[in-house]
Amino acid sequence: MGKPTGFMEYERETAKAESPLERIHHFNEFHTPLSKEKQRQQAARCMACGVPFCQAxxxxxxxASGCPLNNLVPEWNDLLYNGCYEQAYARLMKTHCFPEFTSRVCPALCEKACTCNLNGDPVSTKENERTIIENAFATGLVKANPPKVRTGKTVAVVGSGPSGLATAMQLNKRGHKVTVFERNDRIGGLLRYGIPNMKLEKQVIDRRVKLMEEEGIEFVTNANIGVDITAEELLQKYDRVVLCCGASNPRDINAPGRDAKGIYFAVDFLKATTKSLLDSNFEDHKYIDCKGKTVMVIGGGDTGNDCVGTSIRLGAKNVIQLEMMPKAPDERAANNPWPQWPRVCKTDYGQEEAIAKFGHDPRIYTTTVSEFIKNKNGxxxxxKLVKLQSKKDExxxxMMMVPIEGSEEIINVDIVLIAAxxxxxxxxxxxxxxxxxxxRTNVDTAPGKYQTSVPNVFTAGDMHRGxxxxxxAIREGREAAKAVDESLMGYTNL
Incomplete structure (x- = not known):
């Protein structure tokens, strides 16, 4: 365990964030990690409790309560506290493929289930994980390790998001020849174009992809399977195909005036922004310009928050965020005890920035759009907004959220981003x-399985679970790799 009395001696401390009014002027990550010594103190807070829900x-x-990857959290917290960085890295990689991603973008299910969370503040497991993996990169512990023996089997992975990359890494480790197909111009899928740069700088992805290429994985970009390359071609050329294409079919808002110019899906808005940033640092102007405009984001969650933060960085003069559901409580309710996921109100970085810049929380609860109003040019x-109330459907x-008659309100807005x-x-x-x-239009498999209804075709990630x-997604990719390996070899040691 960490230091036996560490959770009593040390208060939780996390990486310092750049102030909201400063960080909105750039698209870089904005947290400064703690020193190694302070991070070791944070690892010392791990209690090595009898039932480690953090890894359950x-x-x-x-x-979900605890890490879906079943990371060996108490073990590597102890190793970090004792300064055993190499051993901590080895234990971390027993269950994980890409800790450099999750230590930046994961909502830390491990911390929400931490026993310290019952009567205080949880162990800063997410930042401990980042310290371990970034130290491993900095000291040369992370290096290409191509398989010594190849099986002669070939696998095509369609999609290079976290599930596709995890599937590819595991199958390549086993010795199969893996080719990853990506329809976009860069590898990463959701990691690349769905998550803004200030949450995950893209050189972090490039660093890992380079290692995977050195290990023998082939990446093919601008390859839209089902359009540029047929499914039949893949099935003829490869022994197995794994579909990891994500849940990329956005939910729309069906209201009068939906065809007005200036309404976009969040995924298209975020992708255009990141692509323009990477291609030209916005000089090509191939992004949705928010400068001086009022932006309305429809939908909460991570994607809605990312739209708020991105809009502010692009110069929006005001940002409004609509949420259909009521505001969650600020603290756990009696029917939501630890170690359940805490259903509480979370003010994320984008909302913090909106409060700092505009002087108010951008979120308007129990509200939706009943009509989009356009001018003569479309x-x-x-x-037109309408308030909602919870009512039982006969x-x-x-229980359904239904409009309250007579609660309509018209507001001026220039851009709408649908993050529903x-x-x-x-x-x-x-x-x-x-x-x-x-x-739910997810690819169907038997419960807990990854084989689709078509022989030799498997699936993983959001395309499978929603x-x-x-x-x-990483957990799904690892599990799908095991299923593919067993189907190819008759057994699996993954």
């Missing part, structure tokens, strides 16, 4: 491979 990754109350100029018996979630996999891909889909977290 089990479902409690319908939500441009969005206003939106037919289904379920995703509806599952994209039809042209599932049609190309003729795989069965379920009622819109989720990076850490779940």
């Amino acid at each position: 990754g089990m479902m409690i109350g319908g939500m 441009e969005l100029v206003q939106a 037919k289904s018996g379920r 979630g995703f509806l599952g996999s994209q039809k042209y891909v599932t049609d190309a491979f003729k795989v069965n889909i379920n009622g 819109q989720s977290l990076v850490v779940w």
